Amino acid sequence: MSIQLVEVSKTFGAFQALKPLNLTIEKGEFVAILGPSGCGKTTLLRMLAGFEQPTAGEIRMNRTTVTKPGFSLPPEKRRIGMVFQAFALWPHMNVTEHIRFPIRHHKETPSYIREREQERIASVLQMVGLEQHGTRMPHELSGGQKQRVAIARAIAAEPSLLLMDEPLSSLDAMLRMDMRREIQAIHRQTGTAIVYVTHDQGEALAMADRIVVMKDGRIEQIGTPQDIYLRPETEFVAKFVSKANLIRGRWNRDSFVPIGTDGTVQWQGGRVADHFKSCGMYPVRPDQFKLGTPEQAGISGEVTNVQFQGKEFHYHVRSEDGQWEISSPLPFQLHDKVSLHLPAEEQL
Known part of the structure; x- marks a missing residue:
């Protein structure tokens, strides 16, 4: 039918x-x-x-x-x-x-x-x-x-x-x-x-x-x-289904520069929905971000909460632009200084 x-x-x-x-x-x-x-x-x-x-x-x-x-x-x-x-x-x-x-x-x-x-x-x-x-x-x-x-x-x-x-x-x-x-x-x-x-x-x-x-x-x-899951078209879908972090920044065609970086960090976003580009946002799921040490180029932040989930840790990381949810297998401690990266293979 x-x-x-x-x-x-x-x-x-x-x-x-x-x-x-x-x-x-x-x-x-x-x-x-x-x-x-x-x-x-x-x-x-x-x-x-x-x-x-x-x-x-x-x-x-x-x-x-x-x-x-x-x-x-x-x-x-x-x-x-x-x-x-x-x-x-x-x-x-x-x-x-x-x-x-x-x-x-x-x-x-x-x-x-x-x-x-x-x-x-x-x-x-x-x-x-x-x-x-x-x-x-x-x-x-x-x-x-x-x-x-x-x-x-x-x-x-x-x-x-x-x-x-x-x-x-x-x-x-x-x-x-x-x-x-x-x-x-x-x-x-x-x-x-x-x-x-x-x-x-x-x-x-x-x-x-x-x-x-x-x-x-x-x-x-x-x-x-x-x-x-992978290509949400609105903020609500990104947050409700993908639990995505909506990173603010500026778009130059299909390249995105997130707030809190020196301008050398650029993410490609050819498949990011036009809605996000018009709002100056980039949706990033918790499992897409990679955590690194503070000296690495990326979004600088501080770990504000840690939850152990067996094969991975769930982190809350506070940066200049807000607080983000990150899933990572790497162990960090509360109040550690970190940097957030979006690997090329995870970019839309």
Whole structure:
């Protein structure tokens, strides 16, 4: 299923939750909607699901309009599956019954699935690794198993679109990593388009084909994970996704001279977005900077905080122009004088 959002906006009273936006999701694509709380990503997901109507604009699925002001095709007629943050399992149903429910009750379930119900249930149980747990009740399952049941229920009727609303946020860190792999595997096996809402940059970067970064109800940038991380187009994307340091200085075409240097330090930036050039900034991720001794040419600074992280240290370094975050394998002490360098291979 391909999806098009055309000039879609949403207002709640005097509050505009979504500014007019345009977005196309291709058949079988995994798209992550990434942004902080209140940016409009869940509102967007609810409109795709049919739980909300847009104030303006329209949403098309396979070139058919499913929602616009005054009209909305009911959720049960959209052939979608949805996975919620809080699992939303029914306490009186076992695992098999959860999977059977959409097969029997969703109006858009294909006839070939209805006719082979037991075969489909067995296939889905195997897909999510719960083939030995079909008779268990929700209270007998771990958090990760409950999330697998929620995913299995969502994909049982073979939806054309799977909507996921921060499905891993209630799980612990190690379990989230495991579930990322599970979701990726399910996406590869089913070929279903996925729209995945999250505020976790790591989840979006690890799983999505494309990322839509949102802020204050509007789209800041759309691109592949590599584009979003390596080539941010706005200050917000640079800070929110890449955790970049925004170094101030002056641009001369594609060459940048940072503040706090004698003018001999120049960084190349042919692929730096025009926005940063117009603002006199250069985005540098914490892992791109290299720390050196004070006598080396670079941005002079002082270490103001040190955190040991196993294979590397996380530093805060204060310079003439501000405080920067640096990741480095080299050991420095609190209050050490250092210089910051951007190696040629790290320059954009």
